[in-house]
Amino acid sequence: MTDSTIRKNKFITFEGIDGAGKSTHIAFVSKYLQDRGIDLVSSREPGGTQLGEKLRELVLHEPMHLETEALLMFASRREHIAQVIAPALARGAWVISDRFTDASFAYQGGGRGMDLAKLDALEHWVHPHLQPDLTLLFDVPLDVARARLDATRTLDKFEQEKTDFFAATRNEYLRRAAQFPQRFRLVDATRTIAEIEVEITGILDELLAQR
Numbered sequence: 001m002t003d004s005t006i007r008k009n010k011f012i013t014f015e016g017i018d019g020a021g022k023s024t025h026i027a028f029v030s031k032y033l034q035d036r037g038i039d040l041v042s043s044r045e046p047g048g049t050q051l052g053e054k055l056r057e058l059v060l061h062e063p064m065h066l067e068t069e070a071l072l073m074f075a076s077r078r079e080h081i082a083q084v085i086a087p088a089l090a091r092g093a094w095v096i097s098d099r100f101t102d103a104s105f106a107y108q109g110g111g112r113g114m115d116l117a118k119l120d121a122l123e124h125w126v127h128p129h130l131q132p133d134l135t136l137l138f139d140v141p142l143d144v145a146r147a148r149l150d151a152t153r154t155l156d157k158f159e160q161e162k163t164d165f166f167a168a169t170r171n172e173y174l175r176r177a178a179q180f181p182q183r184f185r186l187v188d189a190t191r192t193i194a195e196i197e198v199e200i201t202g203i204l205d206e207l208l209a210q211r
């Protein structure tokens, strides 16, 4: 039912290190698709369900063992898929999610150094047949991301991490992008918002043309 080869509605995920500017572009994508008559479900991880939002509070603010953190991310994801993503895709809606499994590889795997084989096992357990049709990876150098973060918000547990953590997180995102070139689009997020919107529009128009 959720196999992308047999459906025309799409599952799109947004990824990037903190400070890459993903939130601005999610709002743009959401409006662009809705303006074109797309039935759209917009969600986020960790979170996306009542239980998931409780887990989000815990993982973003409580200190815990690395593997506990990864398991909670996937627990939130399991619920998110069951309650939100799978039913929406099954009824023909499009789904956009602010982060998905690539974030677990990037943050828990790259950033924190968790064994990638364990993350592979969790991915295959939690969503053996579901992958995004498109993953927009907003990529920026670390100094740019840090400057944006410091200027805009109170930092959570991840955002307070050091440069090395984000370097490893970014590297793992780039490794995943190279591993799955058919679904990843790497967006150079150092450019202006207007320039990025032009690129995103082109990518979305390709998907819309497949309907």
Ligand code: TYD
Residues within 6 Å of the ligand: 018, 023, 045, 046, 060, 073, 098, 099, 100, 101, 103, 104, 105, 107, 108, 156, 158, 159
């Ligand atoms: P984020 O989308 O950056 O939220 P906000 O823009 O509101 O700060 O996500 C919250 C954090 O969760 C982010 O630092 C990355 C982290 N995260 C993981 O470490 N692993 C995961 O699997 C997911 C989904 C997120």
